Amino acid sequence: MTDAVYEHDLHAYVDGALPEARRLEVEAWLLAHPADAARVKAWSAQNQALHAAFDAVLGEPLPLQLARAARRPSRASPFRAVAALLAMTATGLGGYMIGIHAEQAALAPTHLARDAAIAHAVFSPESRHPVEVDATHAEHLVAWLSKRVGTPLHAPDFSAQGFKLLGGRLLTDEAGPVAQFMYEDRIERRVTLYVRRAATNRQLATFRHATENDVDVFYWIDGDFGYALSGQIGRQAMQQLADAAYHQLTSATRR
Amino acid sequence: MHARPDLTEHLPRLRRYARALTGDAARADDLVQDTLERALAKLDLWQPGSNLRAWLFTLMHNLFVNQIRRQGPHETLLDDALDEPVSGGQMEALAARDIHAALAKLPESQRVILLLVGLEQFSYGEAAEVLGVPVGTVMSRLSRAREHMRHLLAGESPIKLKVVK
Numbered sequence: 574m575t576d577a578v579y580e581h582d583l584h585a586y587v588d589g590a591l592p593e594a595r596r597l598e599v600e601a602w603l604l605a606h607p608a609d610a611a612r613v614k615a616w617s618a619q620n621q622a623l624h625a626a627f628d629a630v631l632g633e634p635l636p637l638q639l640a641r642a643a644r645r646p647s648r649a650s651p652f653r654a655v656a657a658l659l660a661m662t663a664t665g666l667g668g669y670m671i672g673i674h675a676e677q678a679a680l681a682p683t684h685l686a687r688d689a690a691i692a693h694a695v696f697s698p699e700s701r702h703p704v705e706v707d708a709t710h711a712e713h714l715v716a717w718l719s720k721r722v723g724t725p726l727h728a729p730d731f732s733a734q735g736f737k738l739l740g741g742r743l744l745t746d747e748a749g750p751v752a753q754f755m756y757e758d759r760i761e762r763r764v765t766l767y768v769r770r771a772a773t774n775r776q777l778a779t780f781r782h783a784t785e786n787d788v789d790v791f792y793w794i795d796g797d798f799g800y801a802l803s804g805q806i807g808r809q810a811m812q813q814l815a816d817a818a819y820h821q822l823t824s825a826t827r828r
Numbered sequence: 829m830h831a832r833p834d835l836t837e838h839l840p841r842l843r844r845y846a847r848a849l850t851g852d853a854a855r856a857d858d859l860v861q862d863t864l865e866r867a868l869a870k871l872d873l874w875q876p877g878s879n880l881r882a883w884l885f886t887l888m889h890n891l892f893v894n895q896i897r898r899q900g901p902h903e904t905l906l907d908d909a910l911d912e913p914v915s916g917g918q919m920e921a922l923a924a925r926d927i928h929a930a931l932a933k934l935p936e937s938q939r940v941i942l943l944l945v946g947l948e949q950f951s952y953g954e955a956a957e958v959l960g961v962p963v964g965t966v967m968s969r970l971s972r973a974r975e976h977m978r979h980l981l982a983g984e985s986p987i988k989l990k991v992v993k
Contacts, residue, residue, distance in 0.1 A: 639857060
């Protein structure tokens with residue numbers, strides 16, 4: 574004899590929370606009780622409609638501001654403006670500190686270097702999710718990031734320098750969408766290339782170097798876009814990579 | 829070395845829940861930001877090994893409730909979602925618009941439980957933990973929320989009946 578089916582059983586049925594035996598009993602009940610079956614069907618449809626309406630948020634680029642906040646040390650002030658000026662610790666690379674200016678003028682070239690260094694510090698230590706799209710889908714990755722950033726992008730090839738493309742992710746910062754490509758060498762050192770729209774189209778004739786709290790950043794502006802290569806593999810090695818990237822990217826965009 | 833938990837991996841789901849809860853992208857991300865700041869300030873209180881995700885949602889829920897108390901309900905914000913353009917004939921877009929509108933009409937407590945269980949797929953026990961109420965209360969609110977939604981969705985738009993199948 575089957576136990577009576579109660580309201581909470583119907584919800585648990587919809588939510589997949591019933592043990593198999595009870596699930597079968599509820600299913601039998603629903604066959605005999607069309608009014609309950611209609612309600613259960615409508616509730617299931619609500620769950621599906623919620624996913625249809627909001628799951629897209631999961632795939633949206635992570636606002637860089639939130640990615641930063643997720644990594645801030647616990648002494649962060651509740652006052653956002655103050656907190657934004659506090660240093661941020663990147664746990665995976667040995668705890669170096671990076672100063673953040675979350676203020677305006679984010680588009681200036683110096684901010685490009687700083688933002689790139691922050692994004693590098695946030696994502697390069699990730700062991701589980703260093704990239705959103707991995708390099709096995711390189712074509713898709715480049716097409717996707719190109720579409721979102723709004724210019725045809727090219728992921729430079731650093732195989733001559735011993736770095737292979739790990740993948741990439743889409744971020745947003747004050748200037749809009751940002752593409753980040755990540756590379757790794759045989760001993761798992763990582764460098765990242767940060768690409769975003771530049772504020773001015775004034776050219777930086779060649780690339781420049783900045784050190785943002787131990788992260789070397791080589792950056793340049795080409796046309797409407799700013800590029801910044803960040804890493805902690807020594808300035809000379811970084812310069813070789815930056816040379817390679819600069820020459821590949823400028824020749825690619827001027828083809 | 830005691831590793832700090834990484835909150836980054838929880839961001840997408842916190843953002844999804846906040847978006848559905850507030851109906852407004854900017855307000856949702858502000859809520860997520862406040863939640864992260866609260867979480868990092870109180871991280872010492874979190875028990876390693878316990879459910880970090882549920883804890884983060886608890887913090888967000890408390891912040892949200894405080895906002896509502898301070899500012900009053902934001903029904904107009906949710907109604908803004910209705911102004912988003914909908915390309916003609918797309919059932920998915922219509923369904924999304926309807927669900928936005930129906931969510932906006934639910935009382936906060938019903939909207940919260942509907943989203944925690946239906947969208948975020950928390951177990952009833954976890955949802956009770958997030959809300960700080962007994963499981964029995966979760967079940968009765970969930971029941972009211974789903975019936976309320978059913979009437980809202982069925983009553984307002986005949987097209988809904990096709991989508992719901």
